[in-house]
Every structure is written in C-alpha cells, then in structure tokens.
Amino acid sequence: MEDEYINNNSIVEEESYNGDDAPDYDPDMGGGSFPPEMGGVPDGGQYSAEHYNYLVNLHSTEYQRDLMKMVTRSHLSPKLKRALKIVVRNFFSHTAFLSYQKDGDMAEIDLAINLNIAVASATKADINTPEYPHILENISSHFNRFIITRTFGPNRERLVQGRQSMETITRMADNDEKRQKRKGLGIWGMITGNTGGDE
Amino acid sequence: MVVDEIFILVGVVLGFGGWAGFILLFTDLRKWVPEWSIFKYCRKNGVPVISLVTPGSGESTWLAGTKDETGDPIFNTGNYFGIQVDPKFSGEIIPNRYSRGLVVYNFATTLPFAIDTRHALAIQTTITTVRKKFPKLGFLTNDQLVSLLCTDRDDLGQYCKDFIEAYGPEIGRNMDMKSDELTVLITEAQDLLANTAIKGGWTSFAYAFKNISTSYLAQDLHQLQMLVERKIRKQIGDKMSQYVFITIAAFGALLVMVGGAIAYTIISG
Numbered sequence: 001m002e003d004e005y006i007n008n009n010s011i012v013e014e015e016s017y018n019g020d021d022a023p024d025y026d027p028d029m030g031g032g033s034f035p036p037e038m039g040g041v042p043d044g045g046q047y048s049a050e051h052y053n054y055l056v057n058l059h060s061t062e063y064q065r066d067l068m069k070m071v072t073r074s075h076l077s078p079k080l081k082r083a084l085k086i087v088v089r090n091f092f093s094h095t096a097f098l099s100y101q102k103d104g105d106m107a108e109i110d111l112a113i114n115l116n117i118a119v120a121s122a123t124k125a126d127i128n129t130p131e132y133p134h135i136l137e138n139i140s141s142h143f144n145r146f147i148i149t150r151t152f153g154p155n156r157e158r159l160v161q162g163r164q165s166m167e168t169i170t171r172m173a174d175n176d177e178k179r180q181k182r183k184g185l186g187i188w189g190m191i192t193g194n195t196g197g198d199e
Numbered sequence: 200m201v202v203d204e205i206f207i208l209v210g211v212v213l214g215f216g217g218w219a220g221f222i223l224l225f226t227d228l229r230k231w232v233p234e235w236s237i238f239k240y241c242r243k244n245g246v247p248v249i250s251l252v253t254p255g256s257g258e259s260t261w262l263a264g265t266k267d268e269t270g271d272p273i274f275n276t277g278n279y280f281g282i283q284v285d286p287k288f289s290g291e292i293i294p295n296r297y298s299r300g301l302v303v304y305n306f307a308t309t310l311p312f313a314i315d316t317r318h319a320l321a322i323q324t325t326i327t328t329v330r331k332k333f334p335k336l337g338f339l340t341n342d343q344l345v346s347l348l349c350t351d352r353d354d355l356g357q358y359c360k361d362f363i364e365a366y367g368p369e370i371g372r373n374m375d376m377k378s379d380e381l382t383v384l385i386t387e388a389q390d391l392l393a394n395t396a397i398k399g400g401w402t403s404f405a406y407a408f409k410n411i412s413t414s415y416l417a418q419d420l421h422q423l424q425m426l427v428e429r430k431i432r433k434q435i436g437d438k439m440s441q442y443v444f445i446t447i448a449a450f451g452a453l454l455v456m457v458g459g460a461i462a463y464t465i466i467s468g
Contacts, residue, residue, distance in 0.1 A: 075365035077346060103437075109430045116423045120415045123346035127414040129365070148398035 063142050064092040069136070074131040076122070083118035084135060090114065091143050103149045111143050218363065223270035236263040236299065237422030247294065247302040249274060249283060249403070254307050264304065271452050279308070282424065286313045293317065307408035311417040319407035324398045326410060335376070336384055338366075345412045347385045348392070356382050 071084045090096065091111055102106045115136060126132055229234055240263050241248045247264040264274045264285075272288040283306045286292035293315045295303040306311045325348065326341060336344060343362070350358050356378070363378040 075361040077350065078358055079350075103433070105433060106430065109426055109433075113423065113426050113430070116419055116426065119419055120413070122414045123348035123349065123412045124342040124414045125340075128342060 010064065027197075031035075055080060060094065060097065061092060061142070064088060065148075066071050067092070067135070067142070070131075070135055074133075074135060075129055076126045076131060079121040080118070080123070080126050080132075084139070087111075087114050088139060089116050097147065101148060108144050111140060117141065129185040200405075211257075223313065237261050237263050242299055242302055245300065247304050249276065250303050250305050251276070251279065251283075251406060252305065252307050252405050253410040254309055254405050257403065259309075259404075281308060282311045282420040283313070283417065284311050289313065305404045307404070307417075309416050309418075310411060310413070311415070311420040314404070314407060316402065319402040319404050320399065321397045322407045322410050323402050325392055327398075328392060328395055332391060333384055333388055336381075336388070338376075341410050342412075344426050345410055347381075348389060349412045350385075352386070355385060359385065 067088050068085065071081055071088065074081065077082070091114070122132070237248060238261075240246065249262040249264045250259055252259045260279075262279065264283075266273075267275050274283045274285060276283055286294070286304055289312045292304065292313050295304065295305070295316070295354075300306055305315065305319075306313050311336075322345075326344070329336060329344060329348070339347065347358065347362070355399055356391050360378040360382040363376065363381060403405070
C-alpha cells in the first residue's frame with residue numbers, strides 16, 4: 001500500500017482505494033512547484049520562513065485529510081469522487097483558510113453552489129449509498145460551522161494570530177511616547193514632582 | 200292569442216333545455232376532460248404542452264408550457280416545484296406533434312430536461328438487451344447497471360472494484376464474481392449496446408425517467424437557481440445600503456447648506 005503525502009497537511013491517500021489512475025494530488029498541477037514568492041506551497045510543504053509555517057499550521061484543518069480519505073475509500077462513482085475532491089481541495093485549501101470572509105453567508109452560499117454542481121456528477125447508484133449524504137453533510141458542516149466561524153469577522157486575523165496583545169503593547173508604548181511629547185519641557189512636573197514615568 | 204302563448208312556452212322550454220344541456224356538458228367536460236382549457240390555450244397561443252410524469256407512480260399531468268418572459272430558458276410551471284428547461288435550449292428533442300399545431304414535450308418531476316420517444320426506447324432497449332444477454336449481471340439493480348454502463352472505460356475497473364467491495368458479501372451468496380470479471384462483462388455489454396439498434400414498440404416515459412443514470416434533479420437545479428439569486432440579492436442589498444447611506448448623507452448636507460443659506464439671508468436681511 002503506497003502512501004502519498006500532500007504538502008504539509010500530510011494528506012495520506014491510499015492508492016488501492018484511489019478512484020483514478022492518476023494520483024489524487026499532483027504537486028505539478030497545484031501550487032507545489034511554484035516558489036512561495038509566487039503564492040505556491042514550496043516543495044516538501046515547508047516554507048523557508050517560520051512565520052508562514054506557523055500560519056499554515058494554524059489555519060489548516062486535520063479534517064481535510066480525513067475527508068479526502070473518506071471520499072477515496074467510499075463506493076461512489078469515480079466521477080463523483082473527483083468532483084467532491086475538487087470541492088474539498090478548494091474550500092479546505094490554505095488560501096481559503098487564510099482568506100478574510102467578509103460575509104459568512106456568502107461563503108456558505110458559495111459552498112452550497114459548489115456542492116450542488118458536484119451533485120451533477122452523481123449517479124442514482126451514488127445517491128442510494130449511505131456514504132453520499134454522510135460525506136456531503138460532513139463537508140458542509142465542517143466548513144460552515146468550524147471554518148467560517150474562524151475566518152469571519154473584522155478582528156479574526158489579529159485574534160487568530162495572537163497579534164491583538166502584541167498590538168496593544170505597541171500601542172501602549174506609542175501612547176507613552178506621545179504623552180511624553182505632550183508634556184513639553186515638563187516644568188509643571190518639576191514643580192509638582194511628577195515626572196510622569198509611572199502613569 | 201293562444202298560438203303566441205304556445206310559442207312562448209315552447210321558447211321557454213327550449214331555452215331551459217339548452218341551458219340545462221350546456222351546464223351538463225360543461226360540468227361533464229370539467230369533470231372528465233380537465234385538460235381541455237390547457238389544450239385550448241396551447242393551441243390558440245402556440246405554446247407547448249408539458250406532460251409531467253412522476254417516475255415513481257407513473258402518474259402524469261398536463262401543463263401549459265408558458266414562460267415568465269419571452270426567451271426564458273425555463274418554463275413557468277407554477278406550483279410544481281422544480282425546473283423544466285425548454286428543449287430549445289437543452290438539446291435536440293423531437294416533441295409529440297398533434298393536429299392543429301399542438302406540441303407535447305415529455306418531462307418528469309425529477310429531471311430538469313425533457314426526453315423524447317427515441318430516448319425512452321433506447322433506455323428500454325439497453326436494459327432489456329443487457330438483462331437478456333448477460334444474466335450474470337442479474338445481481339445489479341437497474342440503477343447500478345445503468346451507472347456502470349455509463350462509466351468511462353478509464354474509470355470502469357476502479358468502479359467495479361468498489362462495487363464488489365461494497366456489495367461483495369451480498370453477491371457472494373448468489374455467485375462468486377471478481378471485480379475483473381464484472382469489468383469484462385460491463386465492457387462487453389457496452390460493446391454490444393454500441394452495435395444494437397433501438398427496438399420499436401411500446402414504451403413508458405416513467406420507466407425511462409426512472410432508469411436515467413443521472414441523479415441531478417429538477418429540484419437541484421431549482422436550488423441552484425435560488426442560491427445564485429440569493430447571492431446576487433445579497434450583493435445588491437449590500438450595495439443598496441451603501442447607496443442609501445450616501446444619499447442620506449448627501450441629503451443631510453444639502454439641508455444644512457440650504458438651512459445655512461436661509462439663516463444667512465434672514466440675518467443679513
């Protein structure tokens with residue numbers, strides 16, 4: 001059984017369950033062969049800057065691997081498998097996680113449209129399998145409930161990256177500096193004995 | 200005069216009789232030919248008739264193929280949920296043609312696209328031929344059989360493997376079939392069907408629609424339409440709220456300017 005690792009998400013795909021003759025994910029067809037400067041994931045899935053690796057780990061979901069496995073191992077038709085994999089790769093990509101979803105409803109509608117189009121690849125034998133509604137429900141619930149909630153809202157970048165506290169400290173330092181400037185020569189402080197350093 | 204009274208009586212009786220006959224005919228027509236108004240409307244206005252069949256029960260309904268606007272790609276079937284695409288847009292469909300220009304398209308409650316008699320006969324021929332020539336495939340349901348027959352050759356091996364894996368124990372009770380054997384049988388069936396002429400005779404549109412491989416429903420297309428509409432409406436709504444804000448701000452500024460000008464005029468005057 002040959003395992004295939006995809007990027008740094010470690011998406012393990014088992015060839016024996018693969019619906020395609022071609023591998024499920026070809027780095028040459030994705031962003032794998034592009035340098036990070038061009039927006040691609042570097043070969044081997046590791047960015048040179050630790051910051052990006054941190055971001056990618058932070059924004060990834062381990063469930064993408066499970067979903068891909070679930071689709072690959074299912075007894076759905078190869079066409080539907082391909083369509084579902086396209087949806088999963090698109091909506092569970094790093095770009096999707098790193099994007100700022102201004103409007104949660106719109107993101108949900110986009111996923112619903114994509115899943116609706118993917119259904120066009122399903123046969124009647126597919127929809128009669130118990131796996132079909134299960135996979136579709138898992139894709140939509142994970143995206144709508146767990147990802148959107150993380151990528152929605154004006155402060156989500158700062159909150160997720162832990163920058164809120166850093167910015168607060170920087171802002172406090174800036175405010176101190178401004179306050180010092182406002183004090184001018186500090187004559188009043190000299191008179192009252194208040195140097196302003198411990199405010 | 201006596202004669203005049205008889206004439207009036209006869210006239211009244213004939214009048215009542217005529218009305219009674221008309222009412223009887225009308226109620227009969229309404230009860231036993233409820234589609235008369237649809238056929239009348241369609242013949243008069245050159246609109247196609249939609250024969251909408253429910254694949255499960257085989258029950259059919261006649262509907263007028265009207266549209267909201269000329270050039271719409273879909274028919275407006277009123278309260279019937281789902282979408283029926285005008286065959287002029289979806290592909291070459293030969294309708295059933297009746298006298299005085301009546302055209303009938305065959306739709307199903309499940310599929311957004313129409314099919315014609317050739318398609319129904321082709322589906323029937325496909326299933327009957329495979330069932331007759333390949334009894335070993337008897338363990339497959341019609342849905343599964345048609346799905347496998349519609350699978351590309353490149354994907355067939357893997358799909359057959361999945362089938363045997365999924366239904367293997369079930370099949371094992373009847374026969375011992377390996378996935379390779381299933382692949383070979385389906386390939387042979389595909390080759391045979393490619394050289395089989397469509398058989399004529401009686402057919403059923405309900406049966407044909409039921410055995411079409413795709414599961415994409417008229418309701419799915421309707422849902423897609425609603426999703427796209429919802430998206431556009433939301434985008435327009437966001438834009439509109441911005442415009443409303445700008446308009447109110449501009450109006451407020453105008454009021455301040457006008458008020459200032461009036462105040463200045465009063466004070467200076």
